[in-house]
Amino acid sequence: MKKIIFGVAFLLFFSFLIVSAINMRSFGEPTFSEMDDYFIENAQSETGVNNVVTSIVFDYRGFDTLGEATVLFTAVVGVVALFRRAIK
Amino acid sequence: MKQMSKIVRTITNLLYGFIIIFGFYVIVHGHLTPGGGFQGGAVAASAFALLLVSYGSLNIQKFLKKDLLSILESCGLTMFIVLAFLGLGITFFYNFLANSGSWFGDTAVIGINSGNMNTGGVIPLMNIAVGLEVLSALGVIVLIMAIGAEFTKKKENS
Amino acid sequence: MIDNFPYIAVIIFIGLGIYTLMFKKNLIKIAIGVCLIENGANLFLITLGYRKGAVAPIYTLAPSGQSMVLPTPQALTLTSIVIGIATTALMLSIAMMIYKHYGTLDTDQVRRLRG
Numbered sequence A: 001m002k003k004i005i006f007g008v009a010f011l012l013f014f015s016f017l018i019v020s021a022i023n024m025r026s027f028g029e030p031t032f033s034e035m036d037d038y039f040i041e042n043a044q045s046e047t048g049v050n051n052v053v054t055s056i057v058f059d060y061r062g063f064d065t066l067g068e069a070t071v072l073f074t075a076v077v078g079v080v081a082l083f084r085r086a087i088k
Numbered sequence B: 001m002k003q004m005s006k007i008v009r010t011i012t013n014l015l016y017g018f019i020i021i022f023g024f025y026v027i028v029h030g031h032l033t034p035g036g037g038f039q040g041g042a043v044a045a046s047a048f049a050l051l052l053v054s055y056g057s058l059n060i061q062k063f064l065k066k067d068l069l070s071i072l073e074s075c076g077l078t079m080f081i082v083l084a085f086l087g088l089g090i091t092f093f094y095n096f097l098a099n100s101g102s103w104f105g106d107t108a109v110i111g112i113n114s115g116n117m118n119t120g121g122v123i124p125l126m127n128i129a130v131g132l133e134v135l136s137a138l139g140v141i142v143l144i145m146a147i148g149a150e151f152t153k154k155k156e157n158s
Numbered sequence C: 001m002i003d004n005f006p007y008i009a010v011i012i013f014i015g016l017g018i019y020t021l022m023f024k025k026n027l028i029k030i031a032i033g034v035c036l037i038e039n040g041a042n043l044f045l046i047t048l049g050y051r052k053g054a055v056a057p058i059y060t061l062a063p064s065g066q067s068m069v070l071p072t073p074q075a076l077t078l079t080s081i082v083i084g085i086a087t088t089a090l091m092l093s094i095a096m097m098i099y100k101h102y103g104t105l106d107t108d109q110v111r112r113l114r115g
Helices: A001-020 A034-046 A052-060 A062-082 B006-028 B037-055 B068-083 B123-151 C002-023 C027-047 C072-102
Strands: none
Touching: A001 B068, A001 C002, A034 A052, A034 B037, A034 C002, A034 C072, A052 A062, A052 B123, A052 C002, A052 C072, A062 B123, A062 C072, B006 B123, B037 B123, B037 C072, B123 C072, C002 C027
């Protein structure tokens, strides 16, 4: 009985995904790209690097990189705390 | 985990130096070619995984110590935060070394060129800090989980 | 419809991940399901930023006279991949400690809290 309810719910959700994938915008034509055009034009003169992706990750959006380094550090602290009795 | 055969150990002894040097190449040239801190750190951590698989988790504790990797990881994250605070005269995370003429401060040629390593400002230093942190973090995770797998094994009764 | 093929690959990833989460009982298979959903979301982020006939957004020795792909979704995907590593490592460590304490990995038998 529980399996039938789970099966119907899964089929409903998957049909919603299929309908949205078929009606999606066509592949290869982004519509809103003013911010990225500014990044491609001005990244070499303002930061001085040739790699636009690195200048976005470390200079224009450096705060997200700080959050991600903290998440990686917290994961290592969690793993060491779980296996504390095994490494003694 | 037990040791693997002599052929695997010999090839590992020849190969793991080249993998670590390639990882450092991808980290340091992060502002000119595709790559950077996170990608190069993951490549260099795969050398630690190769050493662990071929030597077994009981013998590896003479080569890779957990305390040294843990200190390196803390140094990497501290260097990243100190570099972010140094530009606080104008704003947090300000690139105060770009186009200025001192260390890493040449102005870049606009358009398609072949790459000058002296450019970039604070970005190559941040690449090295994050690369050191990711290398040590993935090494510690792999090492602790291998030691823990020995600890949680069920004893087989014959 | 064959133009939207990357989006169909994304929904196959996410659909298989949700099927594994709902219908399987082994703890390691549930961890694989969560990892599948996360990788499907990363693929969707990269697919959104493509321009037809463009090259990678790097100025070192680039072929001249062509436009460049949008660089911002690539920067967001880098962060998301590292967070996926952290989640998978913690889930597998908790599964190992549950196996040591209960002796089995079946969720129907782990469900009652014992002392």
